[in-house]
Amino acid sequence: MEAKEIPELIEKTGMTRQKVAESLGVSVAMLRKYEHGYAPMPDVRRATLEKLAGAAGAASRSLDAGKAAAAVLADVPFAALVEELARRTRSGQVREVGADGSGRPTRSLRAVAFTDVPDD
Structure with missing residues (x-):
C-alpha cells in the first residue's frame, strides 16, 4: 500500500x-508516519485499516441492499x-x-448511555 492511500x-x-490509531494499536504519531511514508505500515495493520474503512462503507451499502445489518456490524470493532x-x-x-406512542422519531437525543446486561 502506498502512503497516499x-x-x-x-x-x-x-x-x-x-x-x-487506537483501533490499530499505535500512537497518532505513528499513524502520521504511515500516512506520510516515513515508516512502512505492517501488513496486519494495513489489513485492519482496510477492514475498518470497508466496514464503514459496507454497513451503509448492505443496509440499503436489504442484507442483515447484524452480519455487517459483527465485523466492525466495538x-x-x-x-x-x-x-x-x-x-x-x-x-x-x-416516546409519544406513535413509533415515529420524536426528539433528538444529546447523550447515549450503555448498561451492561447478562447474555441471553
Missing part, C-alpha cells in the same frame, strides 16, 4: 485519527461502533423513537 482509508472509516454512535448523537442524528 492511507489518508483516504482513514477518511472512509469516519473515525478520528485518534480512534483509528470501539468504532461506539465512536460512530457518539458522533451521530453529538450531531443530533440519533432520535428517540416512539
Whole structure:
C-alpha cells in the first residue's frame, strides 16, 4: 500500500485519527508516519485499516441492499461502533423513537448511555 492511500482509508472509516490509531494499536504519531511514508505500515495493520474503512462503507451499502445489518456490524470493532454512535448523537442524528406512542422519531437525543446486561 502506498502512503497516499492511507489518508483516504482513514477518511472512509469516519473515525478520528485518534480512534483509528487506537483501533490499530499505535500512537497518532505513528499513524502520521504511515500516512506520510516515513515508516512502512505492517501488513496486519494495513489489513485492519482496510477492514475498518470497508466496514464503514459496507454497513451503509448492505443496509440499503436489504442484507442483515447484524452480519455487517459483527465485523466492525466495538470501539468504532461506539465512536460512530457518539458522533451521530453529538450531531443530533440519533432520535428517540416512539416516546409519544406513535413509533415515529420524536426528539433528538444529546447523550447515549450503555448498561451492561447478562447474555441471553
